[in-house]
Amino acid sequence: MSIHRHSRHVVLVFPRFRYKSGDIPIGLATLAAYIRERVPDMSVSILDTTFSPSFAFVERYLQKHRPDIVGVFVDVLMAEDAAKVAAIAKKHGAAVIAGGPHATMAPEAVLKEAVFDAVCVGEGEETFREYIEAFYGNRNFAAVKGLWFRQADGTLYKTPERGFIEEIDALPRPAFDLFDMERYIRIFIQMDSHDPALRGVSLTVSRGCPFNCTFCQPTVHRTLGRKVRIRSPQSVVADLAYLKGAYRIECFYLSDDLLTVLPDWIREFCALLESRRLDLPWGCNTRVDTIDADMMARMKRAGLVKLKVGIESITDRIRNGLYNKQITRLQITDTLAAAEKLGIQVTGFIMVGAPTETAAEVWDTIRFAATSSLDEMVLSVTTPFPGSALHDHVIKQGWRLPSRFRLYNYYQVRRPRMSDDQISNARLFVYKKAANAYFYLHPSRLATTIRSVVGGAWLRKLLIKLRRV
Template structure:
């Protein structure tokens, strides 16, 4: 069979452009794993393209009279690629909620360009919303639940033979006028047996040169990899159990090191981003991995964009991480109130360890950052304030404050529905991770937006520990990064000016204050600074 894989483009409302939240390019890891599996098995002609990275990802192309913006390839370009390959089956990635419309749109384009082709959606969000997608989108034929290295080849075999889908594991499809869903019950126990992702099927330079990671990077070329599947924790806000299963499965350290060696030798990789949900949950394996990276002399820099679990870290592990090239640790703390974390989030965080970890990470010369959620259902204005003050007291290099988003099918989502904090249908796949939809007796979405904006300014800029006492160069680097991504943020320009002024670089300070006034002509502090520096 002819099998085509497509990673969708990004389409956004005009008020939610890349200027509001940047568009990030990810190497399509899931597609690359499936390509590798089909290559090894043989029997199919395969192709793939990334409709995001192969098009414009900076400015966006107006659609629908300018009401929306498209990043990546146009519908016409995608349809041409589909028609040129003439596939029998098309696999479409739908990892995140924000991808749903674009993934469904790709399915519609498939039906237009290759009407006989069958469409298959996969990824964490697609699996979570399988029944809803099949009920609402006629162009979607199948949805695979969870990992698909076994279920996708099984589906292809059934399609080729004309066999039944009823005995397949982890699949949703239409039958008898409705949607049938076979739950995911079988997971690959030996994930070392899965071949490495078929990176050779992609132009990897697109990902090396785009400089659009979803976190940050220090050296290029960089790439992502994953060394485990799942997480042993059962956080109420997380939907990953439904995708990866209820227990964590680990690749051996030797298998991971072999892939790293390939990345270094074949692609010249200088930095890795481990996309694991909990990289250090198994300390023995983590130590073996980090020691192996050091012993093999990879000389890589690395970090974990999705954060690291506080309870898995200790001084020895941090030292081995640093030796192996880790330059930044983001602690997934989530709240400054232990009761919120323990009772509401169901997340294990030992708060007694956090200050010591922060000091140790800083002493080892690594950046130390923190993830925090505000507006969690059940918390109060006081607990939100405690979270912000706690982040400030820790003296982190950077604090990430996110609006709590109730992901469908999670325990937190069910709590919100039961208590009337949200209604079915309130979840906005595109905006909900940045704009609250939760209303409780304690807070509204509007209040949370104000609190978050002030927390970012107060903790990350005004009271940034590197600006005030530690490392002006690091403050300048962090503030510059924000300005580069969001030049219209007046506060980022202003505090970049403050950092340059404290360092004695008056010309750059003046330029930053002037940029502040371009973004906000009413910014009194910037105007006063320019008067003090006689550049009014």
């Protein structure tokens, strides 16, 4: 039986073939909702490989649905798999457009793959809408701001940059209905140190970052801007109420990095959580220079049970010199002390293997984390992503970087040594394993660690984390 193409059909692909996560791709969910709302007579669907991580699944899906346009999310770790997905889409006659952080930072590199027809640079909602309208209309893609595309003769054309959406409250609720929410909720791990049995979701409710950390800038500035734009507390609480009713969530996590840089927003959000009586424990990310004990206490009264903070390195030379984090050791220790006093759990983000970092400096950071009051540690390998200031620094030093995007993997120790005097990969691998053992078998955490491996929800979610290390 032949499959007939829908008259106007777009498929958005999230090519997550590795590192399964309980966090739905909010950006893609918002884009899908926006196109569904703003483009008449348009069928929009999501092809999410998180739970079916095979190219055979992609092949069957696109062969069945035969969309006119396929949009593919591309970050560095997904770049090679995204190109394979694009090739399948092209084989089935679709126009293929890439978007996401890697597409924004390296549009020429993405378009070197002939399977991509265009790249959306920056925020995608308006650019993708106009691309779709041009595709079904006059094909004048040159009039679409924020777009790189391949012309008929094969040359690349770059249109003017597009400004950022100032009022993000105008964006619709993310299209949660297009995802397998139940499966995401079952493997949600952001709040498992508090209670792994809770049903939860992660949300991102803001865009933009004014800071200049070298490992992620200027990528965020180019993708989402410097100015922090945030949804109103009312709309966020309305979404939480919806998710509680529709999907029976019992907790939530706000994955934005900078909520606490907006104290007025935090106060209003907490007041609304209390007045609506949603009774949902929650967590969020923060910078240690944007939060204090009073703010924490206010957040705790509204249900906050967990914070995640970027420590990166305890060595000032690395943290503030190389990474340009611009936080002090005292701010780190004060934040941990205030959280411990209030009974708020804290997860610390740690990075090892930075350019010029010595073994002694690595162990100073590991020792600090293990002997601190941190409840969890997320340890990654310093990876200078293409387009980042750290990447540019490494290039200027004449050091080596991976030729394949798959090797830009901050979970694993697979990238080549950047310089001959850098800590070897073999030694970094040992350090990473030893660091996790030192941290989680420390007497202050031993009982919690034992409880986490005895079975049930603890064990299931622990295994998801271990696949990354």
